[in-house]
Amino acid sequence: MRSAFRRSAATGLPFVVVMVPFGALFGVIGTEAGLPLAQVMGVSIAVIAGAAQFTAVQVMGDGVPVAVVILSALAVNLRIAMYSASIAPWLGAAPLWQRAAIVCLLAALTFAWVPWNLGLMFAAGLAMVPGAEAERRGWGRA
Amino acid sequence: MSVAWVWGVIAVLGAATYAIRLAFLGWIGNRSLPGWALRHLRYKGVAVLPGLVAPLVVWPGAAGGAVETARLPAAAVALGIGAWRRDVVLTVVAGAATLASLGALGV
Numbered sequence: 001m002r003s004a005f006r007r008s009a010a011t012g013l014p015f016v017v018v019m020v021p022f023g024a025l026f027g028v029i030g031t032e033a034g035l036p037l038a039q040v041m042g043v044s045i046a047v048i049a050g051a052a053q054f055t056a057v058q059v060m061g062d063g064v065p066v067a068v069v070i071l072s073a074l075a076v077n078l079r080i081a082m083y084s085a086s087i088a089p090w091l092g093a094a095p096l097w098q099r100a101a102i103v104c105l106l107a108a109l110t111f112a113w114v115p116w117n118l119g120l121m122f123a124a125g126l127a128m129v130p131g132a133e134a135e136r137r138g139w140g141r142a
Numbered sequence: 143m144s145v146a147w148v149w150g151v152i153a154v155l156g157a158a159t160y161a162i163r164l165a166f167l168g169w170i171g172n173r174s175l176p177g178w179a180l181r182h183l184r185y186k187g188v189a190v191l192p193g194l195v196a197p198l199v200v201w202p203g204a205a206g207g208a209v210e211t212a213r214l215p216a217a218a219v220a221l222g223i224g225a226w227r228r229d230v231v232l233t234v235v236a237g238a239a240t241l242a243s244l245g246a247l248g249v
Contacts, residue, residue: 014230039148046156056155066147070154077159079190085166085175086183092172099171103163108194 026053033061049107052076080106212249216241 023044030040035057043053056073083106091102175183199217202210220237227233 014234017231017234035148036145039145039152042149042152043155046152047159049159052155052159056151060148060151066151069151070158073155074158074162077162080159081162081165082183082186082190084163084168085170085179086186088167088170089175089180091167092170096168096171099167100164103167104160106163106167108191 022050026050026057029054030057033057035060047073047077048104049077049080079108083108212241212244215244 026044027040030043030053031037035043043056047053047056052073055076056069059069059072084103087106091099094102195217199213200209202208202213216237219240220233223229223236224233
């Protein structure tokens with residue numbers, strides 16, 4: 001059990017490489033959207049879902065009704081329900097409190113890594129996101 | 143939107159996202175899924191992940207949806223290194239480095 005935990009931690013560690021720029025990017029976009037630092041961190045900690053976070057902050061800036069902000073972010077997150085179903089055959093036997101804790105970290109990266117090892121492809125795609133956003137904003141251009 | 147409202151939105155989003163995450167793992171638990179459901183779920187990885195990645199490569203939002211030449215070789219390098227070395231960090235670094243250097247060259 002202990003070694004399984006350690007092995008999993010080691011397997012997941014590389015994803016930090018992509019998560020750090022992703023988090024930094026969200027910090028920039030959230031701050032530019034006018035959110036105070038506490039709320040930017042609040043979104044990251046409470047939602048923990050990259051795409052939905054960006055959606056929520058962008059839509060918030062558009063001045064639409066609150067219900068629309070919530071619905072659009074949740075629509076983006078619905079795919080996580082499928083991740084949840086997909087990992088049930090692997091983790092369904094765990095006690096409820098463990099499953100309740102595990103799902104906090106359920107995202108495309110962990111989902112991809114666990115059953116099909118396609119995390120590689122996703123991570124490669126994700127690595128392009130911060131660069132793309134930086135370009136859109138014209139960073140590094142004179 | 144006032145500060146208090148934003149906190150409300152954050153709280154609702156957090157709670158609802160957690161519920162979505164727990165939805166199936168919490169509910170299905172140890173029960174076995176029917177064969178047809180498992181068969182469909184097996185293909186979820188190959189269906190969803192390219193669906194997430196492909197638009198970023200071919201129609202990047204950063205370029206307003208236009209094809210950008212630098213992204214295609216960057217994706218190819220990342221995919222190739224990934225298939226060859228099976229190393230996440232190496233894959234990410236190779237893809238990002240290719241994109242950055244092609245960008246610096248003005249491609």
